[in-house]
Structures are given as C-alpha cells and as structure tokens.
Amino acid sequence: MIKGEKTSQKLRYSIRKVSTIGATSAIIGTVAFLGATTTQADEVGVASESTTSATLVTEAEPAVTTEAPQVVETTAVSETPEVVSETTTTASEVPETVSETTAVSEATTAVDTPVTSETTNDSEATSPEVTSASQPSTTVEDKDYSSYSATTIVKETGLTELADALVREAGIDPTTLSAERKEELNKLYVKSTETGTQMTYGDFQSIADTLLEQNEQYAIPYFKASEIKNMAAATTRDAQTGEVADLDVWDSWPVQDIKTGEVVNWNGYQLVVAMMGVPNTNDNHLYLLYNTYADNDLQHWQNAGSIFGYGLDAVTQQWSGSAVVNQDGTIQLYYTNVDTSDNNSNNQMLATATLNLAVENNKVVIKSVDNKNILTPTGGDGYYYQSYAQWRSTFTGADNIAMRDPHVIEDEDGSRYLVFEASTGTQNYQDASQIYNVKNYGRDAKFILSSFFDILDNEDMYIRASVSNAAIGILRLGGTEKAPTIQEFFTPLLSSPMVSDEIERPNVVKLGNKYYLFAASRLNHGSNDYAWQEANKVVGDNVVMLGYVSDSLTGTYEPLNGSGAVLTASVPSDWRTATYSYYAVPVKGSDDLLLITAYMTNRNEVAGKGNNSTWAPSFLIQIMPDGTTKVLAKMTNQGDWIWDESSETQATIGNKETSHLPGEDDGIIEGNPGGYDLKPHTPKAPDKPTEPDTPVVPEQPSTPVTPDTPNTPSVPETPTYSHIEKLHGVPTQTASILPQTGEKDSKINFLGMAMLTSLVVFFTPYKRKRKH
Known part of the structure; x- marks a missing residue:
C-alpha cells in the first residue's frame, strides 16, 4: 500500500511598521489578541494530513481478468500528484541500474546508518535503560501476496496479477518497464514452504542493519x-x-x-x-x-x-x-x-x-x-x-x-x-527458481522488487541466491x-x-x-x-x-x-x-x-x-x-x-x-586475508552503561540572559507585571511589552496597554526574527 505523507505548514506572523490608518487596526487586533488563550505571537503550526492508499484486487484467481486493470487504473488516478510524481521518478530508476535501485531500496538504509549511528550511540550512552529492550528499528512486518494470481495476465500492463500488484504498490509506472523486465516479473510466484521458520531476505537485511547500527544492546562488547x-x-x-x-x-x-x-x-x-x-x-x-x-x-x-x-x-x-x-x-x-x-x-x-x-x-x-x-x-x-x-x-x-x-x-x-x-x-x-518466490523476500512490495532487481542485475548475487x-x-x-x-x-x-x-x-x-x-x-x-x-x-x-x-x-x-x-x-x-x-x-x-x-x-x-x-x-x-x-x-x-x-x-x-x-x-595488517577497508566505528563499550555525565553539558542557561536589550526605557515598568516574573521565574522582554493570557487586570488596563503597545510598535523600528 502507498501511504500518504503528512505535510505541515507553519504560518508565521511578522510585525512591521504600519501606517497611521494601520495603527488603529493594530489596536483592535491587540484587543482581539487578548481574548485568545492559546495563540502564540511567535508562530502557529497548522498540520494538514493527506492519506492516500492504493486499493488492489485481493480475490484469489478472479474469473474475469479484464476487471483487474480497471480497478488498478482507477486507484492509480486517485493518488495525489505529489505521491505519483515521487514514486514514478523512483520507479523509472528502479528497473534500470543496480546502484539506483539500491539507493531507492529499503535495504540501503544500512548505508546511511553509520552516519547516524554515532549520534545514536552517544545518546544511548546517557540513557541505556531506554534502549535496552527495544527491537531493531529495521524490523518490518511482512506482507502476504498469496491471494494474487501468478498466471492470470492483466491486459492493460501485460503483467500477471501478482506482478501487477507488486509493481503498482511499489510505486512503479508499468509503462517504464522494459519487455525483459516484464518477462522476469511474470516469473514471480508465491509458495509457502514446510521448512520451519524461514529467514527472509528482509530478515537478513535487518540483521545487517542491526550490525551497522552498533547498538550496545546487540554489539559484541569491546575486550582489552x-x-x-x-x-x-x-x-x-x-x-x-x-x-x-x-x-x-x-x-x-x-x-x-x-x-x-x-x-x-x-x-x-x-x-x-x-x-x-x-x-x-x-x-x-x-x-x-x-x-x-x-x-x-x-x-x-x-x-x-x-x-x-x-x-x-x-x-x-x-x-x-x-x-x-x-x-x-x-x-x-x-x-x-x-x-x-x-x-x-x-x-x-x-x-x-x-x-x-x-x-x-x-x-x-x-x-x-x-x-x-x-x-x-x-x-x-x-x-x-x-x-x-x-x-x-x-x-x-x-x-x-x-x-x-x-x-x-x-x-x-x-x-x-x-x-x-x-x-x-x-x-x-x-535453485534459481527460489529467486522468483516472493515468500523468500518478506517485507513489502517496494523492498521485494528492489531486492529482486538487485539480484537479477548482479551476477554474483544471482549465483549466491541460486545455491x-x-x-x-x-x-x-x-x-x-x-x-x-x-x-x-x-x-x-x-x-x-x-x-x-x-x-x-x-x-x-x-x-x-x-x-x-x-x-x-x-x-x-x-x-x-x-x-x-x-x-x-x-x-x-x-x-x-x-x-x-x-x-x-x-x-x-x-x-x-x-x-x-x-x-x-x-x-x-x-x-x-x-x-x-x-x-x-x-x-x-x-x-x-x-x-x-x-x-x-x-x-x-x-x-x-x-x-x-x-x-x-x-x-x-x-x-x-x-x-x-x-x-x-x-x-x-x-x-x-x-x-x-x-x-x-x-x-x-x-x-x-x-x-x-x-x-x-x-587498516594495514600483515597477512590480512579479507582485504577489508577498515574504518573507525563507534559501538558502545559495555563497561560504560552508566555514564550520564554528558546530559549535564547541554544545560546552558547563559543564552536567555542575552536578550537584555533595554532599548525601550520609554515603557513604564509598572509593578503591575511583577507577578509575571514570579510566575515564569525569569523576566522576558515580551513580558514588559505584551500582556500574557490569564491576567486579571481590568478592561481599562487592557485597552490602555493595548494602545500603548500599538504606539510602541508604530514608533519603534522592530523586525522579528523568522524561524527557519
């Protein structure tokens, strides 16, 4: 299934100089602002969620195969343009080269892991109890594709129902597939085996990813x-x-x-x-x-x-x-x-x-x-x-x-x-036929096809997979x-x-x-x-x-x-x-x-x-x-x-x-049989699970003291606002300018303060920093 992506928009409010007419509007706006109990003057986050899913035919061996393309085509059209464009770009790259396929594949999260693993290990060193019982992040639930026919052809794409479902769920545009690719895809089948618990290709990838993570939960401890x-x-x-x-x-x-x-x-x-x-x-x-x-x-x-x-x-x-x-x-x-x-x-x-x-x-x-x-x-x-x-x-x-x-x-x-x-x-x-058994891969369509193409395009991997x-x-x-x-x-x-x-x-x-x-x-x-x-x-x-x-x-x-x-x-x-x-x-x-x-x-x-x-x-x-x-x-x-x-x-x-x-x-050792390109790595040593000295470092309260810009001495510091200091501990610049929600002052004080604020805004050049 193609999952929709959550998108969020951040609406930023900026305060500028206003004209004489705008000052009146600012006063009215200030009064309205006082009535809002949750709005922040800094910025407001609005999240819009778009969930798109592809619905495919799940009936086993449907009698009328001409109906399948209709359902798939309708589903494909219903996808959002953003999702389609992204998956189509990826899909067109998947069948062509191993390197590009690998880059798209879930299997390649291993490549990025070493970059982030050091950061992860540092954080884990301060709180090992948090990660001690966690499962590897790479573990993904396998999807069952046994309900799709491996023999019935979808006329629109020339693919079997199984291949057609996999291609569409992987976000691949069927029109980008070569005749040779389609021929290989149509050899795919689903066969459950009787040989006990099966280690899938996805399991193997997860094991390799776990190794790369160098998480102290699994990494063999360092010896002296x-x-x-x-x-x-x-x-x-x-x-x-x-x-x-x-x-x-x-x-x-x-x-x-x-x-x-x-x-x-x-x-x-x-x-x-x-x-x-x-x-x-x-x-x-x-x-x-x-x-x-x-x-x-x-x-x-x-x-x-x-x-x-x-x-x-x-x-x-x-x-x-x-x-x-x-x-x-x-x-x-x-x-x-x-x-x-x-x-x-x-x-x-x-x-x-x-x-x-x-x-x-x-x-x-x-x-x-x-x-x-x-x-x-x-x-x-x-x-x-x-x-x-x-x-x-x-x-x-x-x-x-x-x-x-x-x-x-x-x-x-x-x-x-x-x-x-x-x-x-x-x-x-x-046998080489094992390469075409979808059950051997595990995970989802994107992983299955990416891995399948990897094996087809790599002679050594093809031989290994065959034996x-x-x-x-x-x-x-x-x-x-x-x-x-x-x-x-x-x-x-x-x-x-x-x-x-x-x-x-x-x-x-x-x-x-x-x-x-x-x-x-x-x-x-x-x-x-x-x-x-x-x-x-x-x-x-x-x-x-x-x-x-x-x-x-x-x-x-x-x-x-x-x-x-x-x-x-x-x-x-x-x-x-x-x-x-x-x-x-x-x-x-x-x-x-x-x-x-x-x-x-x-x-x-x-x-x-x-x-x-x-x-x-x-x-x-x-x-x-x-x-x-x-x-x-x-x-x-x-x-x-x-x-x-x-x-x-x-x-x-x-x-x-x-x-x-x-x-x-x-990395240079006499008689090194593996010829490994040895690189530094940072697995967490097991003798240091209790070193919480690092989290103390980030406490840097020196920065809040920086905004001591008393460039507005014209504003009378009335003792009316001293309770804000008691409430928040440290006085802030905005506390002396804008009243905070929840205050008990009279409407006259509110209106007077609003007018005063508007005048300050009008006559004082001010530019708000934008968050990036």
Whole structure:
C-alpha cells in the first residue's frame, strides 16, 4: 500500500511598521489578541494530513481478468500528484541500474546508518535503560501476496496479477518497464514452504542493519587487547605431526547436562572439547581440555590430548559437535566426521563416540575411545536435508554443503534429539527458481522488487541466491545412549532458501518453559552482497549470533529481537579481539541469563605472528519477557564457562581505544586475508552503561540572559507585571511589552496597554526574527 505523507505548514506572523490608518487596526487586533488563550505571537503550526492508499484486487484467481486493470487504473488516478510524481521518478530508476535501485531500496538504509549511528550511540550512552529492550528499528512486518494470481495476465500492463500488484504498490509506472523486465516479473510466484521458520531476505537485511547500527544492546562488547593471551594448554602435541606446537584453538564446547545444558561437574573437573590445529595448516582435529570445576583462570586449563590419537592426517578431519555425560560417567561425544578424499571436498557426516576417562595423578586422561559410529554416512537424507551425492552432482564451486555441528538435547519426555547445521533437501531445494518466490523476500512490495532487481542485475548475487539453502535441522535419536541411532528426521527448525548458505554451530537451551535456539553465521555467506560488503566497510567484519524462541523443542521458532539478531560484530576480523563461533551456556539458577562463549582472533595469525586463536572472555546476555535480548556489562576472564560470583572481572573490559593492538587500527595488517577497508566505528563499550555525565553539558542557561536589550526605557515598568516574573521565574522582554493570557487586570488596563503597545510598535523600528 502507498501511504500518504503528512505535510505541515507553519504560518508565521511578522510585525512591521504600519501606517497611521494601520495603527488603529493594530489596536483592535491587540484587543482581539487578548481574548485568545492559546495563540502564540511567535508562530502557529497548522498540520494538514493527506492519506492516500492504493486499493488492489485481493480475490484469489478472479474469473474475469479484464476487471483487474480497471480497478488498478482507477486507484492509480486517485493518488495525489505529489505521491505519483515521487514514486514514478523512483520507479523509472528502479528497473534500470543496480546502484539506483539500491539507493531507492529499503535495504540501503544500512548505508546511511553509520552516519547516524554515532549520534545514536552517544545518546544511548546517557540513557541505556531506554534502549535496552527495544527491537531493531529495521524490523518490518511482512506482507502476504498469496491471494494474487501468478498466471492470470492483466491486459492493460501485460503483467500477471501478482506482478501487477507488486509493481503498482511499489510505486512503479508499468509503462517504464522494459519487455525483459516484464518477462522476469511474470516469473514471480508465491509458495509457502514446510521448512520451519524461514529467514527472509528482509530478515537478513535487518540483521545487517542491526550490525551497522552498533547498538550496545546487540554489539559484541569491546575486550582489552593487551590482556588477551594464548592458552598455555594450546601448546601441545599436534594430532597430525605428534610434535609440540603452538596451536590455534577455535570451536569449543563443554561437557553438559543433556537436559539443562549446564556445565557438568565431572569428578571435580569441568571438561571442554575443542577444535585445534597448527596455524596456516589444514589441521582440524578434536582435543580434550580440562580444569578444576569453576576455576576461571585461563592458564589453569590443561590438555588431555588429541581425542582420536596421533598420526592423523588432513584427509579425515573432526569438526564441531557437543558432549554429555552418560549414566556410567563416560562421555558421549557427538561430532562431525569430515572426509576430504573426494578431490578435497568436505563430505560431512554426523558421528558419535564414547570417551572413557580417568583421573590419574590429578590429571584427566583419555583411556579409550569406543563405539565410533557415523550416523549419517550419506550426509543428509535427501528429502529434508541435502545429501552429499545431491550436492556433488551440481557443485560448481560456489555452493556450500553442510551436515555438521550436532548438538544433543533431551526433552521433558526423555526423548533425545540432535540439532545440527544442514542444507535443505528436495522438500525445498536450492535453485534459481527460489529467486522468483516472493515468500523468500518478506517485507513489502517496494523492498521485494528492489531486492529482486538487485539480484537479477548482479551476477554474483544471482549465483549466491541460486545455491543458498542453509538450514538448522533436527532429528530424533533411537538406540541407547552409548550406541545411538537415527530414528526420524524432521522438517528443519530454520531455513534460508535464496538468502544464506551457512548458518552454523546451533545449540538449544531451555530456560523456564521455553526453548532458545542459537546459531552463528557470517553474513558474507549470504546472497545480499550490498549488506555484508557494507558491514565489512564500516565495521570490518560481518559475524553475528542469531537467536530464536519456541514453546517446544520441535515447535515453531520465532526470531528474537524481531529479526533474529542477538550479537553483532564490533571490531574488524583481523584485530586481536575479533570473535566468532558463539556458544550460549545457561547460568545455573537463572531463567533469563546466558553466558556467551567464543574464540577470538580469526585464526592463522591474522592479528600478527604469535597471536594465535584463543578463548575469548565470556560475557552475559539477558533475555527479556518480550522476546528481546541485551548484552550486559558483565565480563569474565578468558575461557570462563561457568558464571558464578567469582566470574566477573574488570581486567578484560576494553573500549574503542584499547580493543586493538598498536597498529591494528590503521587498516594495514600483515597477512590480512579479507582485504577489508577498515574504518573507525563507534559501538558502545559495555563497561560504560552508566555514564550520564554528558546530559549535564547541554544545560546552558547563559543564552536567555542575552536578550537584555533595554532599548525601550520609554515603557513604564509598572509593578503591575511583577507577578509575571514570579510566575515564569525569569523576566522576558515580551513580558514588559505584551500582556500574557490569564491576567486579571481590568478592561481599562487592557485597552490602555493595548494602545500603548500599538504606539510602541508604530514608533519603534522592530523586525522579528523568522524561524527557519
């Protein structure tokens, strides 16, 4: 619908010299003025509202298609000339060039955001409580276009009813469309999918806009770069070479309770499984790390070694997963088995194994690994989730495949499930036809068509949109806890056809009576190049953590914060304090707090030689009753997986100036793989939510003293008006000239004062300032 624009006119009154005849009129006008109780002598604002809406045919598949053009044409004529002229100008530009389309699109609010975000952050710094529970301003309600026919042609325009409705609602003049554009528009259709909650193109744009806003509610807090250390436990024997080396450590997860998700106290220890490997090497294997339970000192962690032994190679790798304690005290590990033997491709399979551990001489040791079992040897099942064979048959080099990162959880009925990253199968498969499904876009007609034209006009975006099909899947486990099997696949909990090709590391946490689904993602694996490229330009990174909520584990999940954005990047990816692979851990005894863990420095020494990937300080987020979240100013030491009274520290809290090492802020870093055009940004540091010292500055009462122009001493300062001073506190120039409404003087005093005023106006040159 085209909304009318509110217009307001301001009528200004100016006082000039008047002629002798005009003086009499001024006296009469003054008396009339005294009777008005609300009119201001300065200016009067009059608002006139014009609301115009376009009414379109909403009947599904009308039998007589010739009636449709009549209704649309009549509606178009009823629009105000101002609206038509503006939308027509925009519309004529939309189909022609990508750059102009982007400028018109709602998607491009991201471009302007950095300009205003600094101001926003400054104001938010003084009143964080105002914005703490607000939803992103970019969240827009989706409109349903399923009632329009995608086959019936409107004769007047040569467009289908669906395309015709979209074009007119977007404010596009159909006569400006080329034959090629009309042909593409007539391919549009509306198809609802069965693949759970869908991330639309509009959601993706909102997530990117949230990142650009750098709102402290979502921005990952600043960490103090000088305090960040490599893990001592990461200097260990490498699984491939068997030699001691300084390893990167990245995706990590604790051994958790299968129901609550809390970190398990295993014989007085906390256990964490981590992906580790030699920097700049194809070295991806799992290690077991341990520490005294609730010890939050990074350097107290120790390494029990490579879980699957030594002498491993790069052909078979082990990637992310989860782990829980079995009833007999053994650890059940779920992980990703990756076979790269097929021309270095990544054939990913969900797998499991049982770890037999022991404590010997105050050290945790791996005694054996039993029950190694690949749960999904073909990758996906093909229908719900893309199989390796399906992917391989169409792979052209631009398509990601995913069947990884299994997260195990048990529901209230005792059933065990795996939530994992996947790609959609034939139920809603990847294809160029997804570009024409209006359902994939979300928002309104203007956004849909602007985005549609962007994709058509950009070859890279077209290819990305054709292969994007990231999903968060779920399956029910059968068998026993040590020998699990797949009992049943379900429709994905989340899918993103045409929008994103990678949403990874899912984990589900139950808080109270609700289930919360979280996942990490890099926006540069999405099809909207303009969105993630702007993030790279402004912030220097495009990583996010997404979040969704449901009343049941397998139920419908709704995005938190309107779009799903929970955490957004706040520093460039090659800074020492850049983070990724966010993993939410519940806080014992709390129904609304989560500890966010991650690794920092984006691997392979991008922050400089010797600055290996390491565990980041953890921090808290709070989930509000209205489905919003906020980052709290609560930070831990590096590698703290359990929040308790000893967790909070000030040592790792940074700000804009301290969150990078010397030289990192100049945009030139040796080995920078992204080639980002690094620019300064101003996310609000979480350690400064209570700095209300700025609002005190604007109090500048010095200006009211300025108008002390006693150039009218001829006016007798009668004590009659002293009560005005008492009423208003500070005497003003107008108070000594014009009587104010509400005074109790007699009519004679009023008339005398009016005459006196008129004479003053007549004989004294006076020019009123106009407001602009």
